[in-house]
Amino acid sequence: MNPAASLRRIGALVLRHMYLLRKSWPRVISLAYYPTVTMIMWAFITVYLAPTNNVLSDAPGFFIGAVLLWDILFRGQLGVSLSFFEEMYSRNLGNLFVSPLRPWELIAGQLVMSVIRTVIGVGGAALVAWLLFRYSIFSMGFPLLAFFVNLIVLGWAIGLAVSGMVLRWGLGAEELAWAAIFLLAPVSGVYYPISVLPDWLQWIAHAVPASHVFEGMREVLLRHTFSFDLFFTALGLNVLYMIAGVSVYLLAIRHARERGMLLQMGE
Amino acid sequence: MPIRLSIVPTAIATPVPAVIVVENLVKRYGEVQALTGISFAVRRGTTTALLGGNGAGKTTTLSILLGVLLPTSGAISILGEDMLRHRHRVLPRMNFTSPYVDLPKRLSVRENLTVYARLYGLRDARARIRELADELQLGDFLDRGYGTLSAGQRTRVSLAKALLNRPEVLLLDEPTASLDPDVGDRMRSYLEAYQRESHCTMLLATHNMGEVERMCTDIVMLRGGLVVDRGAPAELIARYGRDNMEQVFLDVARKRPDADEEETG
Numbered sequence: 001m002n003p004a005a006s007l008r009r010i011g012a013l014v015l016r017h018m019y020l021l022r023k024s025w026p027r028v029i030s031l032a033y034y035p036t037v038t039m040i041m042w043a044f045i046t047v048y049l050a051p052t053n054n055v056l057s058d059a060p061g062f063f064i065g066a067v068l069l070w071d072i073l074f075r076g077q078l079g080v081s082l083s084f085f086e087e088m089y090s091r092n093l094g095n096l097f098v099s100p101l102r103p104w105e106l107i108a109g110q111l112v113m114s115v116i117r118t119v120i121g122v123g124g125a126a127l128v129a130w131l132l133f134r135y136s137i138f139s140m141g142f143p144l145l146a147f148f149v150n151l152i153v154l155g156w157a158i159g160l161a162v163s164g165m166v167l168r169w170g171l172g173a174e175e176l177a178w179a180a181i182f183l184l185a186p187v188s189g190v191y192y193p194i195s196v197l198p199d200w201l202q203w204i205a206h207a208v209p210a211s212h213v214f215e216g217m218r219e220v221l222l223r224h225t226f227s228f229d230l231f232f233t234a235l236g237l238n239v240l241y242m243i244a245g246v247s248v249y250l251l252a253i254r255h256a257r258e259r260g261m262l263l264q265m266g267e
Numbered sequence: 268m269p270i271r272l273s274i275v276p277t278a279i280a281t282p283v284p285a286v287i288v289v290e291n292l293v294k295r296y297g298e299v300q301a302l303t304g305i306s307f308a309v310r311r312g313t314t315t316a317l318l319g320g321n322g323a324g325k326t327t328t329l330s331i332l333l334g335v336l337l338p339t340s341g342a343i344s345i346l347g348e349d350m351l352r353h354r355h356r357v358l359p360r361m362n363f364t365s366p367y368v369d370l371p372k373r374l375s376v377r378e379n380l381t382v383y384a385r386l387y388g389l390r391d392a393r394a395r396i397r398e399l400a401d402e403l404q405l406g407d408f409l410d411r412g413y414g415t416l417s418a419g420q421r422t423r424v425s426l427a428k429a430l431l432n433r434p435e436v437l438l439l440d441e442p443t444a445s446l447d448p449d450v451g452d453r454m455r456s457y458l459e460a461y462q463r464e465s466h467c468t469m470l471l472a473t474h475n476m477g478e479v480e481r482m483c484t485d486i487v488m489l490r491g492g493l494v495v496d497r498g499a500p501a502e503l504i505a506r507y508g509r510d511n512m513e514q515v516f517l518d519v520a521r522k523r524p525d526a527d528e529e530e531t532g
Contacts (some may be wrong), residue, residue, distance in 0.1 A: 099383065100359040
C-alpha cells in the first residue's frame with residue numbers, strides 16, 4: 001500500500017464534493033441555515049427564561065452551547081451520509097468501485113467531507129450566535145475540542161451505518177439519514193441531565209456516547225470543571241460505535257458485491 | 268571473445284501470452300444460475316468480444332472481471348494477478364466504460380475527468396485531459412455540466428474517462444451505443460489506433476455485430492451462462508455457413524439445434 005497514493009485518491013474524492021459545493025450556493029447556505037435558525041430559537045428561549053431560572057442566569061450559554069454541540073453530531077452524520085447518497089444519486093458508484101479507490105479510502109473521503117460540512121454548518125451558526133447574542137462557543141475552551149471529537153466520531157459511526165443500510169436496501173431507506181440521529185436525541189441529554197429520565201431509560205442513555213458529552217458540557221458550564229471520566233467513557237463507547245458503523249458499511253459493500261448491485265445503483 | 272546473440276524469432280516461437288484468464292467461473296443468485304463454469308482467455312494486444320443475448324451472462328462476466336461482483340467459484344487472472352485476491356494491484360492498470368454507469372451530472376466534463384485522473388494517480392492530469400479532449404473531440408463541451416450532454420456526448424466522455432490512465436486492459440460495455448454512425452466509426456478507429464500503439468487488451472460486450480467483425484480477433488459466445496462457441500469472426504461465420512456475424516448471432520441466440528453440438532461449456 002502506498003500512503004501517498006491513498007492520500008491522492010482521498011483528495012480526489014474530496015475534490016469531487018468540493019466542486020459540487022462550490023457551484024451550489026444554496027447547498028452551502030442550507031448547511032448553516034438549519035443550525036442557525038435552531039440556535040436563534042434557543043437563544044430567545046434563554047432570553048425569556050434567564051431572569052427566572054438559576055441555571056440560565058449562571059450559564060446563559062447553556063442552551064446555545066447545547067444546540068451547537070448537538071449540531072456537530074447531526075451535521076457530522078449527515079456529512080457522511082449525504083456524500084455517499086451523492087454517489088448513488090449520480091450513479092457514480094460503479095465508476096468509483098472499478099477505480100483504484102479502496103473502501104477505506106472512500107470512508108476517509110466521506111469523513112473529511114463530514115468535517116468540512118460540519119465546520120461550515122456549525123461555524124456559521126456559531127458566528128451568528130456571537131454576532132447576535134455575544135455568545136462564543138469557544139468560551140468553553142479546550143473541552144470544546146474534546147466534545148467536538150466525541151460528537152463528530154459518533155456522527156461518523158451513525159452516518160456510515162446509515163450509508164450501509166441505504167446501500168443494502170436502496171435509496172428508499174434514505175429517510176434513515178434524517179431519522180437516525182433524532183432517535184438518540186431524547187437519551188442524549190442535550191438540554192437536560194440524564195438523571196431526569198426514568199431508570200430504565202437512563203441505562204440506555206449511558207450506552208450512548210452523546211449523553212456523556214452533554215453531561216460533560218454541563219460540568220464545564222455550571223461547575224467549570226472538565227470530567228476526564230465522562231470524556232474517556234464517551235471515547236470508549238465511540239470506539240465500539242465506530243467499529244459497528246464501519247462493519248455495517250463494509251458488510252453492505254460485500255453484500256452489494258455479492259448481488260452485483262454496485263453497477264446498477266442509482267435513483 | 269565477443270558474446271554472440273542467438274537470434275530467436277520470439278514473436279513467432281512464443282505464443283502471445285493471455286492477459287485475461289477466466290477459469291471455471293460460476294455465479295449463482297440463490298436458485299438462479301447466471302454463469303455455469305465459463306472459461307476463456309484473452310491474448311495480449313487483442314480484442315475479444317463477449318456475445319450473447321440479454322441474460323446470457325455478459326454483464327455478469329464483465330462485473331466479475333472488474334471486481335464489483337463476487338463469483339460463487341472460479342478463478343480470474345488479469346495481468347498475472349489473482350483478481351479475486353489482489354484486484355487493487357490491477358485496477359490502476361485497467362479501466363472500464365459503459366453507457367449504463369454515469370458520472371456526476373452536476374460536475375463539468377473537465378471536473379469529472381480531473382477527479383478520475385487523480386483517482387488513477389495521473390501525474391499530469393491537465394495535459395492528459397487536453398490530449399483526450401482533442402482526440403475524442405470533447406473540446407466544445409469540456410466545461411459544460413455532464414448532465415447537460417446528449418447520450419452520444421456522454422458516451423465519449425465515458426470513453427475518455429476509461430482512457431485517462433492509458434489502461435493495459437480495457438473492458439468495454441457497448442462503447443459506441445448512442446453514437447451516430449460517423450462518431451461511432453471515429454471512436455472505433457480511435458480504439459484501434461490506441462490498441463496498435465499501446466498493445467492494450469480489450470474485452471468488448473456489444474450487440475453491434477459490425478463492430479465485432481471489424482475490431483475483434485476472437486469471439487466468446489454465451490447463452491444462458493454457458494460458453495456455447497468461440498473462435499475468430501471469419502472462423503465462426505464459416506462454421507455456421509453464414510454471411511456475417513449478425514446471422515451467426517441469431518443462430519446461437521435462437522438456439523439452432525446444430526449449434527448445440529458446439530457447446531464447450
